[in-house]
Amino acid sequence: MSGALISARMRAAVGSPLASGQPFAVEKGSIRDLAEAINHLHPLYVDEAYAQSTGHGSVLAPPTYPSYNLALGAPLEALTFEFPVGSILHGSDDWEFLGDIHAGDMLTPQGKLLDLYEKQGKRGGMLFIVSEITYTNQRGEVVAIYRPTEVVIALPTA
Amino acid sequence: MKTQPYFDDIRLGEEIPLQVREPLSTRSLVKWAAAVRDFYEVHYDKDFARSIGLRDVIAHGPNKCALLGRLMTEWIGEAGRLHRLSCTHKASNFPGETLVCRGRVKDKYSKDGRHYVECEVWVENQDGVVAAPGAATVSLPSRG
Numbered sequence: 001m002s003g004a005l006i007s008a009r010m011r012a013a014v015g016s017p018l019a020s021g022q023p024f025a026v027e028k029g030s031i032r033d034l035a036e037a038i039n040h041l042h043p044l045y046v047d048e049a050y051a052q053s054t055g056h057g058s059v060l061a062p063p064t065y066p067s068y069n070l071a072l073g074a075p076l077e078a079l080t081f082e083f084p085v086g087s088i089l090h091g092s093d094d095w096e097f098l099g100d101i102h103a104g105d106m107l108t109p110q111g112k113l114l115d116l117y118e119k120q121g122k123r124g125g126m127l128f129i130v131s132e133i134t135y136t137n138q139r140g141e142v143v144a145i146y147r148p149t150e151v152v153i154a155l156p157t158a
Numbered sequence: 159m160k161t162q163p164y165f166d167d168i169r170l171g172e173e174i175p176l177q178v179r180e181p182l183s184t185r186s187l188v189k190w191a192a193a194v195r196d197f198y199e200v201h202y203d204k205d206f207a208r209s210i211g212l213r214d215v216i217a218h219g220p221n222k223c224a225l226l227g228r229l230m231t232e233w234i235g236e237a238g239r240l241h242r243l244s245c246t247h248k249a250s251n252f253p254g255e256t257l258v259c260r261g262r263v264k265d266k267y268s269k270d271g272r273h274y275v276e277c278e279v280w281v282e283n284q285d286g287v288v289a290a291p292g293a294a295t296v297s298l299p300s301r302g
Contacts, residue, residue: 037193093223094244
């Protein structure tokens with residue numbers, strides 16, 4: 001179903017893959033940077049000996065670590081808007097955590113355009129773009145699925 | 159060390175006995191930007207933020223979500239697991255504000271040998287204005 005903001009061409013793009021970046025190595029330094037950014041220097045995240053003593057092969061990454069490589073712009077670049085764009089907001093985050101992520105892992109992100117819907121807001125039409133990024137490790141295990149929503153506010157047309 | 163919570167002791171409707179409180183500053187925003195490599199100017203360049211109608215730079219939405227993740231992982235301890243976490247960004251937060259992450263138990267059930275607890279979670283500011291309501295699913299060890 002198309003609406004005022006969603007053209008048939010945009011609708012047809014739902015389900016298609018999105019540029020989601022190259023495979024990336026999980027590094028101790030970037031785990032520590034994230035742990036510091038949320039002020040949570042848990043020994044599992046920053047102390048290799050502690051992590052190993054509790055059955056982890058290496059330090060553990062905090063749950064939302066894959067956002068280290070997030071490509072929030074990808075769905076915006078993949079769509080051609082046929083209305084004047086006012087502003088773009090990050091609308092929501094939705095994570096499924098399916099497996100541990102450790103330093104030394106290699107994660108491959110795979111994105112797709114999951115859904116499009118629109119609402120009429122106080123400031124005009126709002127287009128909601130839901131994407132899905134699946135993170136798979138070097139053993140082929142899906143360790144996290146991230147579904148962010150970006151909101152595109154349309155400028156009122158005269 | 160904090161006490162490990164057990165599934166058996168969780169009561170419906172109870173507030174999670176832990177809050178995460180993080181003061182926001184331009185420095186804390188830049189630390190997040192660098193950690194996740196999100197260099198959108200609205201998070202550290204006040205002139206840019208003002209040019210799009212904001213009074214100051216704003217905190218990253220995923221930063222608030224990650225702080226909710228910290229709330230849940232701190233609460234459930236090393237024997238618990240965080241399975242799902244979501245939040246919707248309803249309001250901007252600026253340097254000078256304090257983010258307060260809280261949660262409340264909505265449901266508990268056992269399935270396939272795991273003991274799940276569903277929580278309502280949210281980020282509010284120091285005045286109680288809710289910026290990011292959401293939900294989290296965790297599992298906890300059982301004494302049974």
